[in-house]
Amino acid sequence: MRYYIPILLFLIQTAAFGQITNSQDNLAYTGPIIDMHLHAFHADAIGPPPIPFCVPASTSIQHFDPRVDYMEVVVENSKNPSCNDLFWSPKTDEELIRQTINQLEKYNAIGVLSGEVELLSTWTKAAPDRFIPSLEFNLGTGEIPVDSLKTILRTQNIKVFGEIGNQYYGIAPNDPRMDKYWELAVELDIPVAIHLGSGPPGAPYMGTPNYRVKFSNPLQLEEVLVKYPKLRMSVMHYGEPFIDEMIAMMYTYPQLYIDLGGIMWTYPKAYFYEYHLKKLVAAGYSKRIMFGSDSMTWPGLIGMSIDIINEAPFLSLEEKEDIFYNNAARFLRFSEEQIAADHNRKQ
Numbered sequence: 001m002r003y004y005i006p007i008l009l010f011l012i013q014t015a016a017f018g019q020i021t022n023s024q025d026n027l028a029y030t031g032p033i034i035d036m037h038l039h040a041f042h043a044d045a046i047g048p049p050p051i052p053f054c055v056p057a058s059t060s061i062q063h064f065d066p067r068v069d070y071m072e073v074v075v076e077n078s079k080n081p082s083c084n085d086l087f088w089s090p091k092t093d094e095e096l097i098r099q100t101i102n103q104l105e106k107y108n109a110i111g112v113l114s115g116e117v118e119l120l121s122t123w124t125k126a127a128p129d130r131f132i133p134s135l136e137f138n139l140g141t142g143e144i145p146v147d148s149l150k151t152i153l154r155t156q157n158i159k160v161f162g163e164i165g166n167q168y169y170g171i172a173p174n175d176p177r178m179d180k181y182w183e184l185a186v187e188l189d190i191p192v193a194i195h196l197g198s199g200p201p202g203a204p205y206m207g208t209p210n211y212r213v214k215f216s217n218p219l220q221l222e223e224v225l226v227k228y229p230k231l232r233m234s235v236m237h238y239g240e241p242f243i244d245e246m247i248a249m250m251y252t253y254p255q256l257y258i259d260l261g262g263i264m265w266t267y268p269k270a271y272f273y274e275y276h277l278k279k280l281v282a283a284g285y286s287k288r289i290m291f292g293s294d295s296m297t298w299p300g301l302i303g304m305s306i307d308i309i310n311e312a313p314f315l316s317l318e319e320k321e322d323i324f325y326n327n328a329a330r331f332l333r334f335s336e337e338q339i340a341a342d343h344n345r346k347q
C-alpha cells in the first residue's frame with residue numbers, strides 16, 4: 001500500500017533491471033500461488049486513469065533540485081514516461097477487476113484482497129474463489145469503535161485485518177491506540193497485516209504529509225508482540241530496507257511472518273535479490289516469507305512480481321514452494337480441503 005496517495009502519479013524514468021539471469025538448473029515453480037498483498041481500489045484511486053508506472057520505483061526520481069516543486073517534477077515525468085518496464089493502469093473499475101482476475105488465472109493464483117467493505121464485496125462477487133477478503137484500516141482517518149469493527153469482521157467474511165496503514169499518517173507501529181484492536185484480533189483469532197516500509201518516492205510531498213521513514217523500523221513492533229503473544233502478525237513489505245532489524249525480530253519472535261509486498265519491483269532486481277531476499281533466506285527464514293505483489297492499480301505487476309521470485313537464481317524449488325504457497329497457507333490456517341482444492345485447480 002504505497003498507495004494512500006490521493007493524488008497521482010509518482011513515477012518514473014527508466015531503469016534497467018540488473019543482469020542476474022535464470023540459470024539452467026533453476027527450476028521454475030508452477031504450482032498454486034497465494035498473493036498476500038492485493039488491493040481492491042477504484043481505478044482512479046491514485047489519480048485520473050490511465051496512469052503510467054515504471055519500475056523499479058526507486059529510480060523514478062533519480063535526482064531533484066528543491067527549487068522546483070516536487071509535484072511538478074512528478075507530473076512532468078508522468079506525461080512522457082520512458083522506461084523498459086512500463087505499465088498503464090486500466091481506465092475503469094470493471095477493467096481493473098477483470099485484468100486482476102486474468103492475471104490471477106494466468107498464474108494459478110489467489111489473493112488476499114485488502115479494501116473497504118463495499119469494494120471488497122464488488123471485487124469478490126466477480127471471482128469468489130480468487131479473493132480472500134481483508135479489511136484495510138488506519139487510525140489516521142478516525143478510530144472505529146471496537147464493537148463496530150467486531151461486527152464487520154464477523155459478518156462480512158473478513159479473513160485478515162489489514163493492510164493497517166498507520167505509517168502513512170505518522171502513527172508508530174506501537175501506538176497505544178492500537179491496543180484495543182490487537183486485543184480484538186487475538187479474541188477473534190484473525191491474522192493481522194501491517195504496512196512497514198517505503199511509500200512512493202517523495203511521499204511526504206505528495207499527499208501523505210505525515211508519512212515517516214522511521215516508522216518502517218520493525219523493532220517498533222517488539223512491545224506489541226511481547227504484550228500480545230497470541231497475535232498472528234505479518235509485516236507487509238517486511239519493513240524494508242531494515243533487513244537486519246527484521247531478521248532480529250524474526251529470530252526472537254518465531255510467530256512473525258513477512259510479505260514481499262512489491263519490493264521486488266520497488267528496487268532494481270539485483271539489489272532486491274542480493275541484499276534483501278537472499279539475506280532473509282540465508283538467515284533461515286524461508287518458512288516465513290510470503291509472496292505479495294502489491295499491484296495496486298497495475299495488474300501487470302502481479303505477473304512481473306511472480307517472475308522475479310521464480311527467476312531468483314539462489315532459491316531452491318522447495319523454497320519457492322514455501323514462499324509462493326506453503327507459508328501463506330500455514331499463516332492463514334488453510335484447511336486440508338482448501339490446500340487440496342488449490343493444488344487441483346486448473347488455473
Ligand SMILES: [Zn+2]
Pocket residue numbers: 001002003163195196236237261
Ligand atoms: Zn503497504
